[in-house]
Amino acid sequence: MPELPEVETVRQGLSRWVTGRRLAAVEVRHPRAVRRHAAGPDDFSAVLTGRTLGEAQRRGKYLWLPLDSGDALVGHLGMSGQFLVLPADAADGPHLRVRFSFADGDSQLRFVDQRTFGGLAVSPGGAQLPAEIAHIAPDPFDPLFDADRFVAALRKKKTGVKRALLDQTLISGVGNIYADEALWRAQLHGERPADRLSPAQARELLAEVVAVLQEAITAGGTSFDALYVNVNGESGYFDRSLHAYGRAGLPCDRCGAPMRRESFMNRSSFSCPRCQPPPRTS
Numbered sequence: 001m002p003e004l005p006e007v008e009t010v011r012q013g014l015s016r017w018v019t020g021r022r023l024a025a026v027e028v029r030h031p032r033a034v035r036r037h038a039a040g041p042d043d044f045s046a047v048l049t050g051r052t053l054g055e056a057q058r059r060g061k062y063l064w065l066p067l068d069s070g071d072a073l074v075g076h077l078g079m080s081g082q083f084l085v086l087p088a089d090a091a092d093g094p095h096l097r098v099r100f101s102f103a104d105g106d107s108q109l110r111f112v113d114q115r116t117f118g119g120l121a122v123s124p125g126g127a128q129l130p131a132e133i134a135h136i137a138p139d140p141f142d143p144l145f146d147a148d149r150f151v152a153a154l155r156k157k158k159t160g161v162k163r164a165l166l167d168q169t170l171i172s173g174v175g176n177i178y179a180d181e182a183l184w185r186a187q188l189h190g191e192r193p194a195d196r197l198s199p200a201q202a203r204e205l206l207a208e209v210v211a212v213l214q215e216a217i218t219a220g221g222t223s224f225d226a227l228y229v230n231v232n233g234e235s236g237y238f239d240r241s242l243h244a245y246g247r248a249g250l251p252c253d254r255c256g257a258p259m260r261r262e263s264f265m266n267r268s269s270f271s272c273p274r275c276q277p278p279p280r281t282s
Contacts, residue, residue, distance in 0.1 A: 002077045004139055004173025005216035006236065007061050010083055013231030014056035014065065014109075017085045022052045022103040033097035033111060036074075036121035036132075047122050048073060048100075054127065059142070060172025062133045064126065072126035074133065075111070081118025084110045085231045139173040140210045151202045154194050161197065162190030162269065165209070174209060177222055177245045180270050182209040184244035184254075189276045190269050196279075215241065244270045 002010075026048045028034055028041040037044045053073070054066035063083075065073040075083070080095075085107050092099075093112060098120060100109040111120060123130035138145040150171055157164040164170060165179040174182070183190055185208040188201070197205070216222060221236030239246075243253045247270055248261035257274040 002221070003061065003175035003178055004141075004213055005178070005219075005238065006221035007058055007063060007077065007173070008141075008217050009221045009236060010077070010231060011056045011058045011063055013085070014063070014083060017107065017231060018053050018065065018100075018102075018109055019055045020052065021106075023048050023050065023100055024103040024105075025049060025099075025101040027099040027101075028097070029092075029099065030097040030116065032116045033113060033118070034120050036119045038121075044120070044122060047071065059129070059133050060136045060139055060168055061175075062130075062136065064123065064130050064133075066127035067122075070125055070127050072123045072130050073120065074123045074126065074130045075120045076118055078113065078115065078117030078119065080115040081111065081113040083231050084112055084233060086110055136168050137170055137172045139171065140206070140213065145171075147203075147206060150206060151199060154202050154205075155197055155199070157194035159194055160191040161188055161194045161205070162264065164194040166265075171209075173213070176264075176267050176269075177242070178209070178212050178216065180244040181212045181242060184271060184276065185212065187275050189271060189278045190264065192279050244272070246270060 026045040028045060031041050034041050034044045052068040054068070057064050057066065061076065063075045067073065088101070088105070088108050095112045095114045096110055097113050097116065098111040102108070123132055153170055154164055162179050162183060165174045165182070166176070179190070182205060186205045188205060216238040219236055219238035219241065220234065222238040244259065247259045250259050251257065252259055252272040252275060255272065255274050257272055259270055260273050262269045262271070
């Protein structure tokens, strides 16, 4: 699933291509794409048509486009959702779910989603911050993010530190890939109890989270397949810089020990057995 760097890359592309443009028509090609819009596909199209889009915003893994009505178009990419800016005469393709046409007659915005796990909705009055995502914590790049508060909250968590990093009410945007990368950099095992971290360790971990996310944003995110691309259809290349995720059996880039894979919440964790020893159970 796309994490903060991938969603931020999409946000930047949307801001460049759709800010200030007025919607002339909105065509819902698959109702599942707007299942979160309780009033249904026809209402979704009606409330958006004629509206002008503001600059794209993001909280964690959610995107929204403010509307001149004060409402917002909210989107989550799910596993395979894509916002693509394409010429109006470009072929639809088999996974087109929603088409947005603009009054200027130039390129279209299309929401494409092979697995239809993503979704769009209109949030009434949500231009500043949609109520549907207000419970999600700010991410480290949000002006509202409070590092001291995060460190204090992290050190109170009675859980493994990786599980805490994935808690979107504590810090948003961090998923499996970047949690593993930050923990590798901080030389912490994911099962290390968060409440046993010293203040210095917690701050170092936060610094590594910020660093890895920023580097991934610069690289356009991580693309393992064609399901994640930016609005121009281009893949990110941070997968070339991964030190932990997906590297089971390969030598650790720091000490040379074979990297390990462990089961974690129906997913996988990757770490170095030498640099990141698991916590003692006794």
